[in-house]
Amino acid sequence: MSIRIRYFAAAKAALGVGEEQREAAGDTIDALMRELAAGAPDADAATAVLDRCSFILNRHATTDRATVLHDGDELDVLPPFAGG
Numbered sequence: 001m002s003i004r005i006r007y008f009a010a011a012k013a014a015l016g017v018g019e020e021q022r023e024a025a026g027d028t029i030d031a032l033m034r035e036l037a038a039g040a041p042d043a044d045a046a047t048a049v050l051d052r053c054s055f056i057l058n059r060h061a062t063t064d065r066a067t068v069l070h071d072g073d074e075l076d077v078l079p080p081f082a083g084g
Helices: 009-015 029-039 045-049
Strands: 003-007 019-022 054-057 060-062 074-078
Touching: 003 009, 009 045, 009 060, 009 074, 029 045
Parallel strands: 003 074
Antiparallel strands: 003 019, 054 060, 054 074
8 A cells, every 4th residue: 555745845855856656554644754754865854854844635735743644645745835
């Protein structure tokens, strides 16, 4: 069972990839973010970015990291944006 993950801006830079399929069904968003950060080239920098992210799960915005992921889910990882 897998989910599709897309990373944007600083999350994309920290993880070194823009999109991937990943085995994560049954995990929470929080558990997945910890796993992703631990596997990043610079785990501390990735943790700092991913800890501040919000998410779009199956086209619905959420900040609830306790949400359980299911097979076929699509998760967008969005760091805070700034600018004008």
